[in-house]
Amino acid sequence: MNPAAPLLELRDLHVYLAESHILQGVSFAVRRGGITGLLGRNGVGKTTTLRGVLGLVPRTGAVLLEGRETSALAVHEVVRLGVGYVPEDRDVFGGLTVTENLALAERAGSEHRYDLVYELFPELKQRGAQKAGTLSGGQQQMVALARALLNADNRILLVDEPTKGLAPLVVRHVVDALQRAAEVTTILLVEQNLSVAHKLVHDVVVLDQGRVSFTGTVDELMGDPALARRHLGLAAVGSH
């Protein structure tokens, strides 16, 4: 395998939901290692892109993981190729305990990194017997991240707005955890909080109205106010 080849590649991805053409030919590549940011204003198709990679929404076009076409595979088959997913709404199983949520994520044939998970989120060990539905938003985010990190054979994590709605202290905790996770796996991160994105990511892909409007490094994007304003909007840059 060519180490310089992209880990994940999207080619001309289209997604239609009801009458809306959400993704209109999205193409980009994610290189191996580190965190690639998928940025853009609200409603431009970032979450749909992640869901399209997994096959959670009907799509056309090609999704290649380490050069292997995955579009024809079922969702669970794509995941078993080594894709971890942290959805925007966390989607922890509220009626299951924290321990059960993690046990459910265990994949046969993969080493399970409980040591890493509990090192990053020691609170989860203490709250193992607690129903996930009774946890705070930040704790639920830890469960969602822990599920994705658990399997050592995950080649890439698709992480959707992990800091959304969290208190600043918890945001710092999540940022630290993502930095640590990026040492052991590749991450494609959707993030609205630009200061968080700037801290974490190197490569960025910006979406606008269902199309890729910019690819480059975060410094290229943020270092040029005109460029940032054009791709991310005035308000977004203002908040950075």
Place this chain on the structure above:
Amino acid sequence: MTTIALLLVTGLGLGALYFLIAAGLSLIWGLMRVLNFAHGAFFTVAAYAGWSAAKLAGGADPSLRWLIGVVVAIAVGGLFATLTEVVLIRPLYARHVGQVLVTVGLALATISLVQGGFGSDPQRLALPAWMTNTTSMLGANVPNTRLLVIVVAALVFALLLFFLRRTRFGLIVRAGVENRAMVQALGIDVQRAFTLVFAIGGMAAGLAGMLGATYYGTVDPLRGTSMLIFAFIVVIIGGLGSVTGSAVAAIVVGVVQQFLNFYGAAGVGDFSVVLLLAIVLLVRPGGFAGSSA
């Protein structure tokens, strides 16, 4: 007091039969969002299969014959349900109208086939002597068949809880009832859980078929349909997707039905169950337990 004790036990026995049908229905709905109108057909076909097997084993000990009937009914119920899921339901996931049509059609066709093969009249099931005897409880002579049905249903309830709480497949089913898409996004083949839940539901319905024949002393081509109506009510009152909720609701429905049918006019018990359903839907729309397995 004697009458009350008798009504209570017979009501619990009826509730036990409802539970055995409702538990499978509830899990199938909770996990797969399939409204399975063919569930009564699993009950009927399994009952006739068990009755036929018990009859074929004519020379054996009566208790053994009955036991053979139970084993055959469970196996046939499970097999019929699995084939239904694989052949008819699987191509129609997310097409709810198609599912309703195909399961209603299967139920109607099954009743016609059973009537064509075995006749429209109920057929008597030969029971061992100890089952036709009674046991004295609180001054009432309670038929042993009622007690047997209650004990078996309680065992099935315990087994289902063990399966749901102590096995990985049970964990998958409980998670799938909450959020099926996220279970898939963890790399789990939910399709296998679908088939397993259908098979378990069919086995429980098959057991209910043979226990229903034991409870009433006959097999009847139309009993599955009438039981299914009350089982649906139990599922809704108990909370879609909840086995424990179904167990509680089945007891309530069975006991209320027996008492009001006895103390009220004929049919009042059946009507009161529908009224109970309406009250629960108004006061607690999610049922007793909401949507947790």
